[in-house]
Amino acid sequence: MEKGLRAFFYEYKYYLFPESCADTEDLKKLGKAEFRRLREENCMAPDFVEESIASEWLEIGYPEKVFPVTVNVYTQAEYDALLKKQVEKRCAGCLRFGGDADDLTGHHREISLSGVCYSREEEEENPPFTRLATWFWEIVAEQVNRLAELADAGDQREIEKLLNRQLSRFFLPLDFYCGVENGRYCLCMSSANYPAQGIRAVVKILADTAMEETSCLRAAGWTVYPYFPKDVYRPKLRPDYFRHPPRLFVGEVPGGELEIVVYEKGADKWTERQIAGRKAAAYRYLCSRVGEDLLLAGSDCIAFSETVPDDKEEVTAEELYVRLKKCVADEYGEYEPFPAPLFLHAGEEEEDRGTPLPYKERVHTWVTVCSEMSPENHFEGPLQINTFFENFGIVYAYIFFPGVTQEGANAERTEIWREYLDGVWEYPQPITLPENKEIFARRVGMCFSDAGTSVDYMVFDEKEFFRVLRNLSPVLVGYGAKIVTVKRDGVIVYNPGYVIRPEDAGYPA
Numbered sequence: 001m002e003k004g005l006r007a008f009f010y011e012y013k014y015y016l017f018p019e020s021c022a023d024t025e026d027l028k029k030l031g032k033a034e035f036r037r038l039r040e041e042n043c044m045a046p047d048f049v050e051e052s053i054a055s056e057w058l059e060i061g062y063p064e065k066v067f068p069v070t071v072n073v074y075t076q077a078e079y080d081a082l083l084k085k086q087v088e089k090r091c092a093g094c095l096r097f098g099g100d101a102d103d104l105t106g107h108h109r110e111i112s113l114s115g116v117c118y119s120r121e122e123e124e125e126n127p128p129f130t131r132l133a134t135w136f137w138e139i140v141a142e143q144v145n146r147l148a149e150l151a152d153a154g155d156q157r158e159i160e161k162l163l164n165r166q167l168s169r170f171f172l173p174l175d176f177y178c179g180v181e182n183g184r185y186c187l188c189m190s191s192a193n194y195p196a197q198g199i200r201a202v203v204k205i206l207a208d209t210a211m212e213e214t215s216c217l218r219a220a221g222w223t224v225y226p227y228f229p230k231d232v233y234r235p236k237l238r239p240d241y242f243r244h245p246p247r248l249f250v251g252e253v254p255g256g257e258l259e260i261v262v263y264e265k266g267a268d269k270w271t272e273r274q275i276a277g278r279k280a281a282a283y284r285y286l287c288s289r290v291g292e293d294l295l296l297a298g299s300d301c302i303a304f305s306e307t308v309p310d311d312k313e314e315v316t317a318e319e320l321y322v323r324l325k326k327c328v329a330d331e332y333g334e335y336e337p338f339p340a341p342l343f344l345h346a347g348e349e350e351e352d353r354g355t356p357l358p359y360k361e362r363v364h365t366w367v368t369v370c371s372e373m374s375p376e377n378h379f380e381g382p383l384q385i386n387t388f389f390e391n392f393g394i395v396y397a398y399i400f401f402p403g404v405t406q407e408g409a410n411a412e413r414t415e416i417w418r419e420y421l422d423g424v425w426e427y428p429q430p431i432t433l434p435e436n437k438e439i440f441a442r443r444v445g446m447c448f449s450d451a452g453t454s455v456d457y458m459v460f461d462e463k464e465f466f467r468v469l470r471n472l473s474p475v476l477v478g479y480g481a482k483i484v485t486v487k488r489d490g491v492i493v494y495n496p497g498y499v500i501r502p503e504d505a506g507y508p509a
Helices: 024-028 076-090 129-141 144-152 156-167 198-210 272-290 292-298 317-332 411-422 462-471 473-478
Strands: 002-010 013-016 032-038 047-049 053-059 067-074 175-181 184-190 223-225 247-252 258-263 299-305 313-315 343-346 363-368 395-402 441-449 452-459 482-487 490-495
Touching: 013 053, 013 067, 047 076, 067 076, 067 473, 129 144, 129 156, 129 198, 144 156, 144 175, 144 184, 156 175, 184 198, 198 223, 198 441, 198 452, 247 317, 258 272, 258 317, 272 292, 272 299, 272 317, 292 299, 292 317, 313 317, 395 411, 395 462, 411 452, 411 473, 441 462, 452 462, 462 473
Parallel strands: 047 067, 184 223, 258 299
Antiparallel strands: 002 013, 002 067, 013 032, 032 053, 175 184, 247 258, 247 313, 343 363, 363 441, 395 452, 395 482, 441 452, 482 490
């Protein structure tokens, strides 16, 4: 047994420091060299076994991704004896535990010598949103023939009933449409009926889950869109704008987005119900002609006018599509964002806003696709807004990076963190298994404050999120980051590490 050995974490792997290197600066000068790699086979960092150490040639191409750590090395027998004690202590009551503490099969990759396990399952706990989404698409995949029959018959209402009957068991009912694109069936879904912007982010996760490589629906040849795409979506409308297209006018607002005005004679005499119906019909018509993704990303608003607007240019639907395409390209380049729009606040000093959330006491600038999580909604208190999605098993969390400023100081830290998190499924087996790949969280925004930068997340599987943060703890600890979760029962600040503990727990992380 050797404790307190110097090592480093690089590109999801651990290596012992060569004796010739005093620090990471010396390490970066080596170029290509032979290192002793600490493989996480039958063990888990920061505790390793002698039997899993192997020589490996390595050239450190990105020195900024090197993070020093301290590790311990045991024999396999020593490690297993310590692990058995943790299994005896921690695993009772877990649905996945067979009851035999002598059988350590599977435990090496799930529970650490500190007793941390994010695979525990108990009778009363609810499945994470990601797992429910996967089950939903498995059920849908079993009904693709029925969906195709209904689509061919034009019975979109029955399609919506069939799908929402399952979806409503764990989420909100959505607008569904089944169409055909390039000879293949596709499902389109939209949350346009809901005012909460963040629901679009959840719908995007649903669609991405359906399109995972292992998805049954994808294997059946179907495509799923988290919006109503151009030319695929063609709903029945009242009034029928497809037969009698409305007159469209556009103008540009500060910021570059387009203001769209639909001219309708007599619009000023409509009842509230008529206005709502016409707005819904116009929105769906425009989704069909330009695509809901483009419409949301490039337009500021859609309004009705009973007079021809003199300050705006009349366009056809085709011309509107071209204008929106250019508007979005000018703003975002080749990347067409969805969920959209992006909400951006660039504040001057006198506009800085404080929030009750830790590390966001004085916010200058923020950008988000989930306005429910923006500082604008935090003045009275963060919980009511930020726990909006908690009923569905979706948690709001953020990671704070001190010293990363809006002016660009230490900006590489959040970029390196993003690269590590986005590529986390490259983490070596058996700690990470390909069959366990899932969408556990998505970045939805960033906030710049006096103290540093916070990266906001929607978390769809909290256990997996914390498992990943534990695996990437060398990065978070190296940057002095903090992890914050916002729930109805309170806001908790965590110190990162191989054991992730609340900041006020009374002992170091």
